[in-house]
Amino acid sequence: MKTKIFIASIVLLISSITLFAQDGESPVFSTSDKLDEFGEWQTSQQLTVKGNKDEQIAISYRHKVVKKYALTCKYTVELRNDSDKKIEFYYLAGNDRTNMYAGSVGSIKEKVKLSAGEIKVIDYPLPTPNFKASSDAVVCQKCKELSHGIFFGDLEAK
Numbered sequence: 001m002k003t004k005i006f007i008a009s010i011v012l013l014i015s016s017i018t019l020f021a022q023d024g025e026s027p028v029f030s031t032s033d034k035l036d037e038f039g040e041w042q043t044s045q046q047l048t049v050k051g052n053k054d055e056q057i058a059i060s061y062r063h064k065v066v067k068k069y070a071l072t073c074k075y076t077v078e079l080r081n082d083s084d085k086k087i088e089f090y091y092l093a094g095n096d097r098t099n100m101y102a103g104s105v106g107s108i109k110e111k112v113k114l115s116a117g118e119i120k121v122i123d124y125p126l127p128t129p130n131f132k133a134s135s136d137a138v139v140c141q142k143c144k145e146l147s148h149g150i151f152f153g154d155l156e157a158k
Contacts, residue, residue, distance in 0.1 A: 025151070027063035027077070029144045033137035038064045043082065046089070048155040055157055058082035059089075061150075065143040068133055072125035073143035077150075079122065081114035086158040088113045095126045096147040109153075 025044060030037040043060045060080040067074050081087055094107035108124045128146060133139040 025149065027061075027075075027148055027150060029063055029065060033140050035065055035067055035136050035140050038062045038076075038078070041080075044152065046152050046155045048087075048157045057085065057087055057155060057157055059087075059152060065140050066123065068128070068139040068143060069125065071127055071130060073128050073139075073146065074123065074125045075143075075148075076121060076123050078119055079112055079114065080119045081116055083157070084116045086113070086115050087155060088158065089155040090153040091122060092151040092153055093124060093126065094149060 025042070028039040028042055030039045039062055041060045041062045043058055045056045046059055048055050048057055060082050061077055063075055063077050065073060066076050075093075077091070077093075079091060089112055091110045091112050092108065107126070108122075110122050110124070112120055112122075114120055126146065126148065128143065131138075131142050133142065
């Protein structure tokens, strides 16, 4: 019996990981080749269930590449609550070197609580191929080119 439950848990985990990778959004970075510049704000309508009804909650975000350090690219994301409610969710990020959101070393899962209109800043590294950059412009472009997906999980409106 324990074996069947364990196998069912593994199957559920694998299917949810696949869902994360398919539902993940790609960040938009600045078109400049300079480090530390934000891209345009993106808005995502996230679904939450409150009581017996579904609600759409708007979350805006923007990303930048901060620097390359050893075998990682360091990123910053600003998350903004565009709704009139207090919200709680997980911000997840990963890339093809971290098997997206499989909980591998290097992927991130950050719990976020935002009041209406509030902005939160999260800095995080993601693994990279071992490239030797000759300039900041090369670092910036290579870090932007990595397959990088984000996901907002377990959204709750308060």
